[in-house]
Amino acid sequence: MTAVASTAFTAAQWNVHGRDNLNAQANSVATTSGSWIVTAGYNSLIERIPAVNYVGTSGATNSTAYTDLQSTGSTLTLNTGAWALVSIGGQMSNNTAGLGSRISVEISGTTTQEAADTNAYAAQSGNVSDVFKGTWTTIMGFTPGSNTLTLKYRSSFGGGTSTFSGRLLMVISF
Amino acid sequence: MAATTGNVLTAAQFNQYWRDNLLVSEAAVATNAGNLLVADGAHSIVERIPTVGFTSGTDTTTSTTFTTLFNDTSVVATTGANVLVSIGGAIDNDTAHFGGRIGLDISGATTRSASDAVSYYSDISNPGYVAQGTWTTIVSLTAGLNLFDLRYRAVFGGTAAFSHRLVAVVPF
Numbered sequence: 001m002t003a004v005a006s007t008a009f010t011a012a013q014w015n016v017h018g019r020d021n022l023n024a025q026a027n028s029v030a031t032t033s034g035s036w037i038v039t040a041g042y043n044s045l046i047e048r049i050p051a052v053n054y055v056g057t058s059g060a061t062n063s064t065a066y067t068d069l070q071s072t073g074s075t076l077t078l079n080t081g082a083w084a085l086v087s088i089g090g091q092m093s094n095n096t097a098g099l100g101s102r103i104s105v106e107i108s109g110t111t112t113q114e115a116a117d118t119n120a121y122a123a124q125s126g127n128v129s130d131v132f133k134g135t136w137t138t139i140m141g142f143t144p145g146s147n148t149l150t151l152k153y154r155s156s157f158g159g160g161t162s163t164f165s166g167r168l169l170m171v172i173s174f
Numbered sequence: 175m176a177a178t179t180g181n182v183l184t185a186a187q188f189n190q191y192w193r194d195n196l197l198v199s200e201a202a203v204a205t206n207a208g209n210l211l212v213a214d215g216a217h218s219i220v221e222r223i224p225t226v227g228f229t230s231g232t233d234t235t236t237s238t239t240f241t242t243l244f245n246d247t248s249v250v251a252t253t254g255a256n257v258l259v260s261i262g263g264a265i266d267n268d269t270a271h272f273g274g275r276i277g278l279d280i281s282g283a284t285t286r287s288a289s290d291a292v293s294y295y296s297d298i299s300n301p302g303y304v305a306q307g308t309w310t311t312i313v314s315l316t317a318g319l320n321l322f323d324l325r326y327r328a329v330f331g332g333t334a335a336f337s338h339r340l341v342a343v344v345p346f
Contacts (some may be wrong), residue, residue, distance in 0.1 A: 002193060038211065122305065134308075
């Protein structure tokens with residue numbers, strides 16, 4: 001509101017235009033060190049917490065459909081907005097020349113999305129047990145709310161046994 | 175301004191130091207969910223919109239210099255001086271060890287041709303073998319409206335094929 005000379009604010013005006021505006025500011029929304037503040041709508045802010053989960057353990061599968069390894073994950077549960085930067089990856093190899101491996105991500109919670117090749121880190125071995133390590137980093141859409149992201153794995157380009165280690169999942173929600 | 179005991183703020187002072195400061199705060203700048211609030215200069219905050227472009231289908235090229243494919247993959251974003259960019263896709267080449275690269279051409283407020291320095295690259299020892307991944311980095315550019323457009327090349331010749339093509343931009 002705009003002040004006018006010689007006109008006092010009422011308590012209600014101060015509470016709405018003073019107190020409530022201060023309570024909507026970024027420093028009022030902040031609760032956790034290392035988080036960041038993004039827009040939640042018109043004149044509205046919300047805090048998001050970047051997260052990473054790394055599983056160093058090696059696991060193998062001969063499944064040609066996306067599946068868990070003996071040790072599940074990497075996985076993260078966090079509150080997201082409608083979009084998030086997601087990075088998935090790890091180290092992988094296949095025991096058969098010409099065959100390959102894929103790492104993708106499944107989402108559950110307010111969002112339901114199966115792991116898919118269109119959203120995967122993938123490589124096809126030229127020779128037996130060629131090793132690849134890298135990531136697939138993209139922006140994914142979500143239904144805002146609490147979402148669980150879990151890496152899924154498969155042998156691809158024909159099968160074989162794929163081995164995965166150094167499995168990385170990183171999410172920065174907007 | 176700093177308040178002083180016994181001195182009442184005038185309406186003009188209140189409007190300048192209270193109202194006008196609130197009007198440039200993060201909450202005042204926010205318009206839509208899911209956007210970033212970043213500095214645009216001294217005491218200035220702006221809203222930035224992350225964006226992503228994706229093309230699933232396969233296109234090919236025999237060009238050894240960066241070129242377009244039949245289907246374009248690009249995004250437009252209003253940016254500051256820096257953006258986080260992720261580019262990539264699935265690459266194969268019909269000739270062993272000839273490889274393929276996905277680069278990034280920028281136009282608009284910035285003019286920059288695709289180069290190997292900012293590219294996702296794969297070169298596998300067998301013809302037709304596939305690798306899919308991304309190259310993620312921070313790129314400095316001229317602030318303003320910029321077009322981020324993928325470019326492709328067969329590194330040493332052959333026919334390189336590209337699918338699942340991705341460009342994601344987080345402007346700062």
